[in-house]
Structures are given as C-alpha cells and as structure tokens.
Amino acid sequence: MSDREPEVVEPDALAARRLEGRTFLVTGANAGIGCATAFELAARGASLVLASRSEEKTAPVLEEIRRRYPGAEVEFLAIDLADLASVKRAAKQVLASSRPLDVLINNAGLMGASGLSKDGFEITFATNHLGPFLLTKLLLPKLHEAPQGRVVNVASRAHFRARRVDWNSISRPVKKIDSFAQYSVTKLMNILHARELARRLAGSRVTTYAVHPGVVASELWREVPRPLGFVMKFFLISNEEGAKTTIHCATAPELGSASGLYYDRCREARVSRLAREDALAKELFDRSEDLIHEVFASRLASAPSL
Numbered sequence: 001m002s003d004r005e006p007e008v009v010e011p012d013a014l015a016a017r018r019l020e021g022r023t024f025l026v027t028g029a030n031a032g033i034g035c036a037t038a039f040e041l042a043a044r045g046a047s048l049v050l051a052s053r054s055e056e057k058t059a060p061v062l063e064e065i066r067r068r069y070p071g072a073e074v075e076f077l078a079i080d081l082a083d084l085a086s087v088k089r090a091a092k093q094v095l096a097s098s099r100p101l102d103v104l105i106n107n108a109g110l111m112g113a114s115g116l117s118k119d120g121f122e123i124t125f126a127t128n129h130l131g132p133f134l135l136t137k138l139l140l141p142k143l144h145e146a147p148q149g150r151v152v153n154v155a156s157r158a159h160f161r162a163r164r165v166d167w168n169s170i171s172r173p174v175k176k177i178d179s180f181a182q183y184s185v186t187k188l189m190n191i192l193h194a195r196e197l198a199r200r201l202a203g204s205r206v207t208t209y210a211v212h213p214g215v216v217a218s219e220l221w222r223e224v225p226r227p228l229g230f231v232m233k234f235f236l237i238s239n240e241e242g243a244k245t246t247i248h249c250a251t252a253p254e255l256g257s258a259s260g261l262y263y264d265r266c267r268e269a270r271v272s273r274l275a276r277e278d279a280l281a282k283e284l285f286d287r288s289e290d291l292i293h294e295v296f297a298s299r300l301a302s303a304p305s306l
Helices: 011-015 032-043 055-068 084-096 123-145 157-161 167-171 176-200 219-223 226-235 239-251 278-302
Strands: 023-027 047-052 074-078 103-106 149-154 206-212 261-264
Touching: 023 032, 023 123, 032 047, 032 055, 032 239, 047 055, 055 074, 074 084, 084 123, 084 278, 103 123, 103 239, 123 149, 123 176, 123 206, 123 278, 149 176, 149 239, 157 176, 176 206, 176 261, 176 278, 206 239, 239 261
Parallel strands: 023 047, 023 103, 047 074, 103 149, 149 206, 206 261
Antiparallel strands: none
C-alpha cells in the first residue's frame, strides 16, 4: 500500500462514469448488495448478467431494471456456487455467448449456515470461495478478451478475525456457533485469491480486487439467529452504501494499473498479516485447483461405461 491515501470517490463522481458497451456479471444479484450493484451499473448504461440460484427470485430485479431503464441489456444466469457442476454449466453458457465480459463481480456469499455442499465441502467454504474460484478460472478467457478485464471479490473486514486456515475444516460441517469464524476464514480466502490471481495474471489486461463493502443490512444475515439479527440492523448500512466500493473497483479508470489490492470505503486499505502471506495465497490457489480436479475426476471415474 502506498503512503499517499487515495482520494475518496464521491457518489457524484461515480455516477459520471458511463458504462455503455461494457458487460458485468454479478453473482448473488437477486438481493442485497448484489441487487444494489446491478441497479447502479444499469443506471450507467452497463449490460448485465445476473447470476443466482433462483430465477424466480431474480425475475423481479430483472423486471424492475427493465422498467426503470428501457432498453437495458440484462439477463439471468442460473448458478449454484456450492455445486461445482452448476458453476461449470453456467461458465460454459457464458463462454458460448457472443456477448463480451468485461467484469466479474464475485458478490454472492453465505454466513451462519452449516452442512456440506453437494460435492462434500463445508457449505460456507464451497459457496464463498471454491465456487467463485472455479467460476473465475473458467471465465478468464472471456475477461482476457476485454480491453481491461476485472475480477472483484466481495470480501470483508471480518477476515481480520481469521487466525489460521484449517484445511481439515473444509470437508466437514462446522457447528452453528463456529459459523462466523468459518465465514471469516472464507473472507480471508477471497483476499488471498485476488492477491494470487493478480500475481499469476501479471502483464495481462486482467486485474483483480478484493473489497470490504461495510457491514450491510443484506440477505447475508439471513442465517443469523433472529434476536441477534434484529439488534444488528440498528448498526448496519444500506445496500446502496455497501455497493459503492464494489462499483468503484469494478469501474474506476484510475485503478486500471492496480491489481491484487484490498479496498474499503473506496480506498486502498490494509489487510491482516495472514492476508499478506504470499505462500498462503499460493497454497490456497493450488489446493483449490486440486480439490476441483478431484471432484470432476471422481465423477468421471464413477460414470457408467458405454
């Protein structure tokens, strides 16, 4: 991080950036920060792909965007980030499309849940890291075709609470009481992923960013026990406020030469000691690739022979 603090970008300055001719894929855009992000991008003329599990829940967002911005190019993409086969199908659909892709916003997230994914991974790890990791990897060819492709990972200041990465925990469900600790680890992974991907993409036209959106009154808290969730809402910011840093990193021209950094309130910000460990970032990247390979290799081996 540089000694000079970047200028805070005001909403009026953000709104002045028109985005016609650019396409953004936003995961988890049916509600919360993702929905607010989609509306702001549409207001500036961007083309949108809204990716989520439920077409039914996303339909009202699509309809409202089209109503507010007649002629807006916006479409739905079915994806379950906790299911690697679903991620692969969704990516294949995007790659087969003639529509370009300028920016991938890995926004969807889960907190407070327990259980295992379809592939046998801890559900928060699968949803917050492994699914977005695979989606990013598969969509890189499209992003490389863009004049200046970007990947934005919505992380969290919660990553400071992560004290270590327990690799054994990714294949077993965590107790409800430990779910926030697991969430913090996955947010650390979001930052490490952006950092290592930036290193691997050095010299290309694709840059990466991780952001803290603020503590937002979004659907992320849906699994939090009701009494705690009720009290927390008095201290949360709006989804629109939370979307600002994501949009800044996805669109700001001055960030075109920056990559792998972490932003909070539209400024480059410090990260935890673990988030600065290059060896850990590389290990996470390599382990993630190995886990994905094992899942698909296992499915291929178990498929009936012809």
